[in-house]
Amino acid sequence: xxxxxxxxxxxxxxxxxxxxxxxxxxxxxxxxxxxxxxxxxxxxxxxxxxxxxxxxxxxxxxxxxxxxxxxxxxxxxxxxxxxxxxxxxxxxxxxxxxxxxxxxxxxxxxxxxxxxxxxxxxxxxxxxxxxxxxxxxxxxxxxxxxxxxxxxxxxxxxxxxxxxxxxxxxxxxxxxxxxxxxxxxxxxxxxxxxxxxxxxxxxxxxxxxxxxxxxxxxxxxxxxxxxxxxxxxxxxxxxxxxxxxxxxxxxxxxxxxxxxxxxxxxxxxxxxxxxxxxxxxxxxxxxxxxxxxxxxxxxxxxxxxxxxxxxxxxxxxxxxxxxxxxxxxxxxxxxxxxxxxxxxxxxxxxxxxxxxxxxxxxxxxxxxxxxxxxxxxxxxxxxxxxxxxxxxxxxxxxxxx
Amino acid sequence: xxxxxxxxxxxxxxxxxxxxxxxxxxxxxxxxxxxxxxxxxxxxxxxxxxxxxxxxxxxxxxxxxxxxxxxxxxxxxxxxxxxxxxxxxxxxxxxxxxxxxxxxxxxxxxxxxxxxxxxxxxxxxxxxxxxxxxxxxxxxxxxxxxxxxxxxxxxxxxxxxxxxxxxxxxxxxxxxxxxxxxxxxxxxxxxxxxxxxxxxxxxxxxxxxxxxxxxxxxxxxxxxxxxxxxxxxxxxxxxxxxxxxxxxxxxxxxxxxxxxxxxxxxxxxxxxxxxxxxxxxxxxxxxxxxxxxxxxxxxxxxxxxxxxxxxxxxxxxxxxxxxxxxxxxxxxxxxxxxxxxxxxxxxxxxxxxxxxxxxxxxxxxxxxxxxxxxxxxxxxxxxxxxxxxxxxxxxxxxxxx
Numbered sequence: 128x129x130x131x132x133x134x135x136x137x138x139x140x141x142x143x144x145x146x147x148x149x150x151x152x153x154x155x156x157x158x159x160x161x162x163x164x165x166x167x168x169x170x171x172x173x174x175x176x177x178x179x180x181x182x183x184x185x186x187x188x189x190x191x192x193x194x195x196x197x198x199x200x201x202x203x204x205x206x207x208x209x210x211x212x213x214x215x216x217x218x219x220x221x222x223x224x225x226x227x228x229x230x231x232x233x234x235x236x237x238x239x240x241x242x243x244x245x246x247x248x249x250x251x252x253x254x255x256x257x258x259x260x261x262x263x264x265x266x267x268x269x270x271x272x273x274x275x276x277x278x279x280x281x282x283x284x285x286x287x288x289x290x291x292x293x294x295x296x297x298x299x300x301x302x303x304x305x306x307x308x309x310x311x312x313x314x315x316x317x318x319x320x321x322x323x324x325x326x327x328x329x330x331x332x333x334x335x336x337x338x339x340x341x342x343x344x345x346x347x348x349x350x351x352x353x354x355x356x357x358x359x360x361x362x363x364x365x366x367x368x369x370x371x372x373x374x375x376x377x378x379x380x381x382x383x384x385x386x387x388x389x390x391x392x393x394x395x396x397x398x399x400x401x402x403x404x405x406x407x408x409x410x411x412x413x414x415x416x417x418x419x420x421x422x423x424x425x426x427x428x429x430x431x432x433x434x435x436x437x438x439x440x441x442x443x444x445x446x447x448x449x450x451x452x453x454x455x456x457x458x459x460x461x462x463x464x465x466x467x468x469x470x471x472x473x474x475x476x477x478x479x480x481x482x483x484x485x486x487x488x489x490x491x492x493x494x495x496x497x498x499x500x501x502x503x504x505x506x507x508x509x510x511x512x513x514x515x516x517x518x519x520x521x522x523x524x525x526x527x528x
Numbered sequence: 529x530x531x532x533x534x535x536x537x538x539x540x541x542x543x544x545x546x547x548x549x550x551x552x553x554x555x556x557x558x559x560x561x562x563x564x565x566x567x568x569x570x571x572x573x574x575x576x577x578x579x580x581x582x583x584x585x586x587x588x589x590x591x592x593x594x595x596x597x598x599x600x601x602x603x604x605x606x607x608x609x610x611x612x613x614x615x616x617x618x619x620x621x622x623x624x625x626x627x628x629x630x631x632x633x634x635x636x637x638x639x640x641x642x643x644x645x646x647x648x649x650x651x652x653x654x655x656x657x658x659x660x661x662x663x664x665x666x667x668x669x670x671x672x673x674x675x676x677x678x679x680x681x682x683x684x685x686x687x688x689x690x691x692x693x694x695x696x697x698x699x700x701x702x703x704x705x706x707x708x709x710x711x712x713x714x715x716x717x718x719x720x721x722x723x724x725x726x727x728x729x730x731x732x733x734x735x736x737x738x739x740x741x742x743x744x745x746x747x748x749x750x751x752x753x754x755x756x757x758x759x760x761x762x763x764x765x766x767x768x769x770x771x772x773x774x775x776x777x778x779x780x781x782x783x784x785x786x787x788x789x790x791x792x793x794x795x796x797x798x799x800x801x802x803x804x805x806x807x808x809x810x811x812x813x814x815x816x817x818x819x820x821x822x823x824x825x826x827x828x829x830x831x832x833x834x835x836x837x838x839x840x841x842x843x844x845x846x847x848x849x850x851x852x853x854x855x856x857x858x859x860x861x862x863x864x865x866x867x868x869x870x871x872x873x874x875x876x877x878x879x880x881x882x883x884x885x886x887x888x889x890x891x892x893x894x895x896x897x898x899x900x901x902x903x904x905x906x907x908x909x910x911x912x913x914x915x916x917x918x919x920x921x922x923x924x925x926x927x928x929x
Contacts (some may be wrong), residue, residue, distance in 0.1 A: 130694075130725075132662075135637045135787035143595060144793050165591075172589040180589075180801060181582045188573040188581075188771040188805075190566075193545060222624055224773065227795040235661060238534045240641055260662060261533075293531075324531075370589040370800025372625065372773070387537035392545050393657035394628040398799040399771025400581060404589075433702060519912035 137259050140207065142485020149468040150173060150479055158472055159511060161503060161511035164464075164479040166302065168502040170367035170422075173408050173415045180371065180404030190396035190497075194388055195222020195375070199406040203375055206409050213228020213347045215220045219379055221387050224397045225230050226332045226361030226374035228386075231257045233328050233376060236386040238293050244328070245287050246296040249303050249452060249486035251330070251492055252438030254296060266292070267488040272454055272496065275443040276304035279314040283412035288319075294326040294357075295319070299346070300333045303486045303498040304452050305427075307337055313349055320355040326383070332361040332374070333448040336418050338424040341446060354381040362405045365416060365451075389509065423449050426501040426508055433512035434499075439527045452483065452496050458524035460484070460497045471518045478518070480513045495526075533771040538660050543653050543886020544899075550869040551880055552690060555568040559634050559873055562912035564769055565865075565880040567703065569850065571768035574809045575818045581772065581805030591797035595789055596623020596776070600807040603654060604776055605909065607810050614748045619827075620780055622788050625798045627733045627775035630788075632658045634729050634758045634777060637787040637919075639664035639694050645729070646688050647697040648679060650887035650894055652731070654791035655697060662729070665825070667693070668889040673897065676844040682716040689720075695727040696720070700747070702888045704899040705853050706828075706846020708738055709848030714750055727784070733762040734811045734849040736817050738750045739825040742847060754780040765850075766817060770803030824850050827902040827909055834913035835900075838920060840928045853884065853897050859925035861885065861898045872919045878911045896927070 143165055150160055183190055192198060200207040200217045207215035222458045223229040230253070238244065240262030246254060248267035258265050266287055270276040286294065295316055300307045329346035337343055346356050346409030361374035378384050391397075408415065427445060434442045460482040467477050483496030501508060518527060532885030551561055579822055595601060601618045608616035610652055624630040631654070639645065643664030647655060649668035659666050667688055670676040685696065696717055701708045722727045730747035738744055747757050762775035779785050792798075809816065828846060835843050858864040861883040868878050884897030902909060920926060 130638070131787050132636065132638055132640045132643075134640065134662075135790070138787065138790040140790055140793075141594070143792035147593070167588075167590050169588060171586050172583065174585045177583050177585055177587070177589065182573065184573050184575045184579050186576055187568075187570060187576070188769045189568050190770045192548075193542070223798075226796060231795075234531065237533055239533045239535065240663060242533075253794040253796075256791070260661075260791065260794070261535075262641060288778065346703075369591045370590045370797060372797065372799040382532060386532050387540065389536070389539040389541055390657070390661065392542035393539075393654040393661070394626060394632075395654075395765070396626075396771060396773065398625075398773040398802060400801045401799060501885060 176404040179407030229376040232387040300447025308444040368456040373401035575803035580808030630777040633788040679709040699731040701848025708847040774802035
């Protein structure tokens, strides 16, 4: 005693959050830290959300139905079928405790221990955790910084399919790379899934975070996709309400949604207050989202401009989400990101980034890459890049000679 | 397509919630339904909770740390170590999304597929779901209505242990029976767990719901229990905040808490608003809880008085929680509970109960039992029992001749 399950031993600490203790120590030493390591935007939550996410005194903060408040489910279905023009009714929607739970329920519903999920790498590290919780495995398909992290050609997907493959998992726009996948490439993945009897889990929590005049696209708009697609969505980023813990699973595949609903019954209810907020804000979604996206596009441009000034830094232009992966002239991004918190400071400030290897399943991959979340306003973002430039100049493990 | 995982096929619909569609139809026919089928009390949530579970306009509803807001975790530790006198520090507490998630994380941390958990039956049906999600199995130990659902003797526990047994799971006070376990019997289970290298998962979400002058007890107060105990707790019932989805896992077993924390990192954060509410209300816990418990005790007495008037009904006196199991003079409690919603009404009203078999793993067990949640005030409770009496008199499958 105490013994742990095999899955508990396999479960890695989140690579995004594991530097937290060093950051706390740095903060206790009085250092100001620019947090570019985590997808927590600084955008104020819509007032309509906060006003609605409450109950008057004397009322009971009760469970919602396991599938979500009926009114909220209807509002979500109207959002998908209305502004996005997708073939979605309220029976196709299961409200979940954040997009995280939607991913977990999807994987639990379709994967047995030993089953496999194909996903491009680098990928959101928690995919691996949800797979571990289900006893399943993530099979990474390498994408490369030099190629803008674009999807591999269809033949590469097809070769990765084994008898244990159950699904392809795509995050579009991508966390961590910011890549937005080409509709042609998506169509090829849909076709592969249909031909080989695989599900396509589409993580679309950043769907509206898309730049350069591109328009939000859902996998559900691709012909035939409804036969294979399980969409994961969340209010967290779209309405800057990460702490509300409200997301959903959307699929026309009734048996999958029914299975996920049985798992949902076991946890009784998603958070009620967050659903009340979500219901209110869905009605004015565009009014909130459009200026926010314009703002993120400006931040992206600022970040790119500043990064490209730094010698030895490689960074493809991200087209969506609010992350990018950059290659830095360092021996090890793990060591460099730690060093930023333990040994570096400039005028009492430092910057926190997420080391690249945590986003790869392939050993050694991403060893000189970092993920940067542009979740700060322009001035602090420029300042953070100024700090990064100084740090790269003084870091003892620099590789620019 | 679509295939489902084996666990999805094993996952039963919640026996407590599966009559919901019939209830909706009954309500649509204009029937008033007394809901005694689910543990959703009618008690107004404390005003201090609702006032604190909000953010002012202009702020960001952000993720909390994965382990919970630091202030809330400290407040929880103070609650356990202060008013309950338990050996708990903030490092022993992991904030979870309701007690449900605490149970899931505990089981995921200690059980591999094929492992077993021993629990007295009847038991809270979602235990089976969390086990299914981890690939584990629940081994029920029968307890009996004629014996007041008291714990089996130590020898029965000992005989049930196999090489695959990982834990004993106790709900005390018990949902669904209302039994409060004898400290001697609990000590024997603690000793067994210590001797056989098992964990003791203690679901204490009803800890304060205890009547007849008994005092709340935690397993952690039993000598030696800290070596084996994983406590599951929740704000839901204690502060009538079921929809907040805030609970916690409490254990001195650091490796278990660390494993659970890694699972917790994958879902990023428990709901932030519910934690803000919980932090406020913990400071005035007793002022809210004491009158509520007195009220539940009166309800329990009313329910017992009314039930015992009904011919052919057997019902031991529950000493805790807000449930009881009753034996009814019917051929099948499943059929009877359905019939209440589809065929019975008196002056436009009916009553909804949870059929017994869903609380048993043993086939056929509980076939004439129901769980009644006394979550309504005295007058509607009496009225509901009046309806039940009429229903038992006219139900075609009655067994009193």
